[in-house]
Amino acid sequence: MTLGWWLHGLVRVLLALALAYYGVAKLVLGQFGVADMGDALVAQGEMSPMGMLWRLVAFSPLFQVLAGLAEAGAALALMWRRSVAFGALLAAADMALVLVLNLGYDVPVKTIALVLLVMSLVVLGPWMPRVARSLLGHGAIPAGPEPALIPGRPFRKVTDVAGPLAGIALLALVAWGVSALYPARSTDATPPAGVWVVAQDTAEPAAQLSEDTRWQKAAFGEVAYDGTARAQVRRADGTLLDGTYERTGGSTVELALREQRDPGQTFAEHAASEQLTWTLTVQEHADGSLRLHGEGIDLVLSPDEDGRVLYDRGFSWGLRPDDPFNR
Missing domain, CATH: 2.40.128 (Lipocalin)
Structure with a gap:
């Protein structure tokens, strides 16, 4: 099962990095920008579906910040063993909404959103019986699995601390890099x-x-x-x-x-x-x-x-x- 948890951990990290990238891009109002009068003359019929979505989201910094918090929060939760299930569940909800928007407004990154949604469900997989039982309300909720990348209790104590710290440091590096991508406003x-x-x-x-x-x-x-x-x-x-x-x-x-x-x-x-x-x-x-x-x-x-x-x-x-x- 250790190999399975290593593969599971790899998917977790890749998913967390992608969520951190998109989350920070929204938090700094970089992905969609902000609505401005310099774009006031374009008529609705002249917009592309993607252009309409970008303007809709750009008009509401509140929406962008909340969406960014949801994605960045899911990335952080994925870094800690005790909150993996919550992070994967939140990531799945995030990516489901993004996929619907990409499909509805013909944004060309539909496949990326679908892949991230599938990755979220893969990460959530070991906890699915527990989640399903809690939602359906039938019977006792079983204990959740405990990811173990390295067998042995002494090693687990180290990884329980070092893993999240390394993950948070990696996410912080991604956040710094993403925020540096956008010009000063x-x-x-x-x-x-x-x-x-x-x-x-x-x-x-x-x-x-x-x-x-x-x-x-x-x-x-x-x-x-x-x-x-x-x-x-x-x-x-x-x-x-x-x-x-x-x-x-x-x-x-x-x-x-x-x-x-x-x-x-x-x-x-x-x-x-x-x-x-x-x-x-x-x-x-x-x-x-x-x-x-x-x-x-x-x-x-x-x-x-x-x-x-x-x-x-x-x-x-x-x-x-x-x-x-x-x-």
Whole structure:
């Protein structure tokens, strides 16, 4: 049985490492990011199913942290002999939910979620009769098995202490590595951050609306990663430009946008597509409007209050006069 427990222990460790990776990625709000106004112009019909899921989860840091705690907590529980069954049960619940989400929103890592779910059930296997008896409520609950990697009581005393400590140290190393993967996040809510509609444009309109490349709306994020924040522009012809902007000092920003990725277009093909760049000067007016000018662009932007309801509404425990506000 010792060989069986070694194989069982190997599956336990691999499962714990995977759970720690995904758990910490959620705890640091790295896997899904955070919802930001720089993504405000994309329409529901333009989203992919995966994109909809990512935006849904990104909007709720609470959901991300709770999911991260569940996964990281399962990883920690798997490291200690007395809590293996609980950790495997929690991991199975975690991975079942992840698999359902991956299937429902067509996330391409369905197989990984399925494998982790199966691994959770394999780890739980030796305790399944005990779990089943406790859930069904028939008869006495039998004593649980005692994993023994090394036979002999003196050795077990050592492994009972050294094993969990080594496992926790390994998980801590994984957590440190995962948190270092993601760039530093900062927030700057000063203009041009916000959602804007073009009120004035010095450019002449095209003869046909389908050929009109003037800006209609613009959205600039307030959450930056290593100094770069999300930005989008909706043109008069309906085209959505998506990319980033960077504050380069004073009142100047550098904008880099591409047309949004098309279905069937690979990530590499989209990255190689034409990128439009502007260096623009931002001037804030007393009435709250904004002037953007430079490199063929000269616009006056007005705040689009309807375009930022999702980001401004916030949370309220009590009922508000307009509740339920479901639009």
